[in-house]
Amino acid sequence: LAARLQGFGTTVFAEMSALAVATGSVNLGQGFPDTPGPAEVLDVARAAIGTPLDQYPPGPGLPVLREAVSAHVQRFRGLAYDADTEVLVTAGATEALAGAMLGLLDPGDEVVVLEPLYDSYAAGVAMAGGVVVPVPLRPPPAPPGEVSTAPWTLDPAELRAAITPRTKLVLLNTPHNPTGKVLDRAELELVADVVREHDLLAVTDEVYEHLVFAGAEHVSLAQLPGMRERTLVVGSGGKTFSTTGWKVGWVCGPAELVACVRTAKQFLTYVNAGPFQPAVAAGLGLPDAYFAGIAAELEGKRDRLVTGLAAAGLPVVSPQATYFATVRVDGDALAFCRELPHRVGVVAVPSSVFYTPQHADLGRDLVRFAFCKRDEVLDEAVRRLTA
Ligand code: PMP
Numbered sequence: 001l002a003a004r005l006q007g008f009g010t011t012v013f014a015e016m017s018a019l020a021v022a023t024g025s026v027n028l029g030q031g032f033p034d035t036p037g038p039a040e041v042l043d044v045a046r047a048a049i050g051t052p053l054d055q056y057p058p059g060p061g062l063p064v065l066r067e068a069v070s071a072h073v074q075r076f077r078g079l080a081y082d083a084d085t086e087v088l089v090t091a092g093a094t095e096a097l098a099g100a101m102l103g104l105l106d107p108g109d110e111v112v113v114l115e116p117l118y119d120s121y122a123a124g125v126a127m128a129g130g131v132v133v134p135v136p137l138r139p140p141p142a143p144p145g146e147v148s149t150a151p152w153t154l155d156p157a158e159l160r161a162a163i164t165p166r167t168k169l170v171l172l173n174t175p176h177n178p179t180g181k182v183l184d185r186a187e188l189e190l191v192a193d194v195v196r197e198h199d200l201l202a203v204t205d206e207v208y209e210h211l212v213f214a215g216a217e218h219v220s221l222a223q224l225p226g227m228r229e230r231t232l233v234v235g236s237g238g239k240t241f242s243t244t245g246w247k248v249g250w251v252c253g254p255a256e257l258v259a260c261v262r263t264a265k266q267f268l269t270y271v272n273a274g275p276f277q278p279a280v281a282a283g284l285g286l287p288d289a290y291f292a293g294i295a296a297e298l299e300g301k302r303d304r305l306v307t308g309l310a311a312a313g314l315p316v317v318s319p320q321a322t323y324f325a326t327v328r329v330d331g332d333a334l335a336f337c338r339e340l341p342h343r344v345g346v347v348a349v350p351s352s353v354f355y356t357p358q359h360a361d362l363g364r365d366l367v368r369f370a371f372c373k374r375d376e377v378l379d380e381a382v383r384r385l386t387a
């Protein structure tokens, strides 16, 4: 294995999903829904297969999808992006993020990232020769058997202290995986201040933008004054349309920055997901009620799972958004998650793997459970955990 990929053996998602299959466990590990997406989206994909849409789409993505991405970001964030020059379709958010790192970083450039950090960030930065500088989010206290609804916190001093003369960009993720935190206005203003003051770039991963629960509101960093021109906004159809296997993502930003990602993308995948692109375009055009509906449905699942986990005696932090709830366990989270399928037949993901070695202590006992599953699956998991 190349030096730059040392330590990136197998992703925890692959390990835990394989363990779920091998042990016949209820899989609350990898975040993917177990019900199909909306018929309006699926039908378009079905109709596209067997047509010329099966062949290479244009490099930047099909115009119908780029226009739909542009209209969607205008509708929900009030931001205007030119569909031809300021929108790029990618193979999921994963490629958008890796492409942004490859297109923007020089060796040794530092990337400030909230920690815990989604696992592809560290690998994406490393493949580009960059260096991750983590800024920890801290969980609220959660007594055993209780559900905490307080948000995870970000210390402004720690964010400011992370900036050095080598800092190139801030890689933000809100709503945040694995914590489920939604950055509030004050936190976004803080990030924006730091980015502007130090003349940095920002990349913001907003794949959970529509999975936000009552009491929280998603705002894009690009909506803050002076930020649109220095920010790449990354999105994906995977979560919003329950089609995580389609890998249709996108990036919006000023033309010069999008061009950097496009240069990298050309030689990573060139193009992707021909027949799925018009389907995701149809999804992005669904009425507001669709987007509100998926959040409301998921909120019920969140409550079902966190109540169940607390009843099983675990200290639970209820998320403001996303697919994921966090619990604190006795001892090491990775060992706990490797044993849990054998002990009770449930798979979860150790949030400890989303921490850098220097902050291993902060995450060593944190475990993430996904609730994007049918109610009976959640109930069965809770039954097994309680037994
Ligand atoms: N970013 C975050 C925070 C995620 O949780 C995920 C995957 N669930 C991705 C990016 C990857 O998205 P995609 O499947 O569109 O590549």
Ligand code: GLN
Binding pocket: 011, 013, 014, 029, 030, 031, 032, 177
């Ligand atoms: N993003 C999903 C999660 O966090 C799954 C990602 C993956 O399997 N790479 O669980």
